[in-house]
Amino acid sequence: MSIEAELRAEFDRWERRETTTLKALPYLLLAASSLLTLLQPTWDMPLHVPTVLGLILTATLWLLFFHTLHPEWHENAPLMGLYYAGLMVLAAGLVAVAPFFTLFTFVGYPQAIQYLVGRWRYVGVAVTATISAVGYLGGAANIVDGAWREWIAVSMISIVLAEAFFYFAVLSDQRNLKQKQALAELHEANAKLEAALEENAGLHAQLLVQAREAGVLDERQRIARDIHDTLAQGLAGILTQLQAAEQILAAEQADDPSASRRHVTNAMNLARESLTEARRTVHAVEPAVLAEARLPDAINDVARRWAEVHHVETVLTTTGDARPMHADVEVALLRTAQEALANVAKHARASRVGLTLSYMEDLVTLDVRDDGVGFEPGARRANGSTNGGFGLAGMRQRVQRLAGRLDIESEPGGGTAISAAVPAIPAGGAD
Structure with missing residues (x-):
């Protein structure tokens, strides 16, 4: 008592x-x-x-x-x-x-x-x-x-x-x-x-529910971004390679089997990579290329393989002190590079792409520029969707989740520039 x-x-x-x-x-x-x-x-x-x-x-x-x-x-x-x-x-x-x-x-x-x-x-x-x-x-x-x-x-x-x-x-x-x-x-x-404590307990319980709901939503968005950045892009690449092989066969160029074989091989490689990334997405681990290399090397490897598939000149430039960053920072920048290159392949009809990875004291930025046809940011397509679709939205969500910023500059006929800037959180830093 x-x-x-x-x-x-x-x-x-x-x-x-x-x-x-x-x-x-x-x-x-x-x-x-x-x-x-x-x-x-x-x-x-x-x-x-x-x-x-x-x-x-x-x-x-x-x-x-x-x-x-x-x-x-x-x-x-x-x-x-x-x-x-x-x-x-x-x-x-x-x-x-x-x-x-x-x-x-x-x-x-x-x-x-x-x-x-x-x-x-x-x-x-x-x-x-x-x-x-x-x-x-x-x-x-x-x-x-x-x-x-x-x-x-x-x-x-x-x-x-x-x-x-x-x-x-x-x-x-x-x-x-x-x-x-x-x-x-x-x-x-x-x-x-006691009434205030009960009210606070109720609010605390409500906040926990909201936190769980926010966590579920965030996880759904993460999975959606990863599926879009890996499976969707991989399947699109596979479809492109198989369509190219089909066109070669249809043009009766079977006398040069190496051309169709090359496209089929590319499709098989894309399928294997997509399967690997799908498994890593399910287990919420970092992409395979980051698990085996530092961020500049991982982006360079992605750009090189993309250039080989799409026959577009691609150059990566790294500035500043290239140092290990927090996994979320590196994943966000790598996925931004992948999505930007995928958009170039689908829409830009570019002949050259330049990537710049810059390490600054408090920021890490990635700039992707192409000399393609460009577009009007925010303009609606014939099907009612806005230019950029889920890809640009996914990139923006990734960098904003890290308190970063995504800027897009483009105009019809003037190419496109995408710039992602995120805090330079070192490896082992706070989540």
Whole structure:
């Protein structure tokens, strides 16, 4: 159990005991005073029993009606002021006929706190002390017989002492009330904190779901890019080589079997490479050429083989300090080179392609330029798609995933230039 719960439980127990005591105290004091009065064998003054019994019955009914049976009246200050005044009149009458009822008169102190408000509490205490002083001096008869000076003196002393004790009792009651309020505020604050924690837990769970969804989407995009950059390009190359072989056969150039055999061999090699890249894509590992060589050598190998297949002059230039980069950086640049060359083969009808790989202090850039027919970036084709299609979008996603940038410059008849720039994250750097 927490400290707050223990304090609250302790306050609740104390409050229940206090409530029970205050409910029963008037009846207990009245019963004790009645027994002492009625069982006393001798008296210095005659006791009128019917009067005493009548006052006892009236006081009991008065307490029962206001104090016990109608708790909803307890918040009605004027009504409870009337009740307190009546109770003090009955207490004065009992003390006047039998001094032992001074014991019952003590109930005026706690009930002044319980039912009176403001300065009326101190008035109630003064009245209770004055009535009690009658009992201290042996009853009203003695005061009438000449003890009124003593009664005034005892009353004044009783009032001063009672008011002093009452003042400290009120302070204690106010302190207890403030403690209860503080405890209630603490409980409310804890409830708000728990609600906030629950809300945060819900938000955390929602963020986890969104993170998983984002991870799934990112993985789908990665696979789509890899399939496009490897399988799709490989299959397109295979189709080109087989179409070339078919054209040779159709032109009845079978007397030169080496030409058709060369195209078939190229198609078989492309098929093997595509199968290898497909397997590596499934296992999410780096491309085979990067696993066996550094990035400049890997791009140069890709450019050389592409040039051999498409009979286009291709030159790679490397500048700066060529150093190992993070695998994601090298894969992004290699795939950009592959996709750029594939686009040149499909659309550019170029005679020369130049690639520039530049290592700078904080960036690594790859520029691919061709002297082909060019295009209007963003213009729509006849089928409704935009120039560049998924290839350019895939390249852009790759470099942007690394906080990089992809720029495309082209115009009809003026060739095309693609520039990819990514942060120079060294091998073994942070993901």
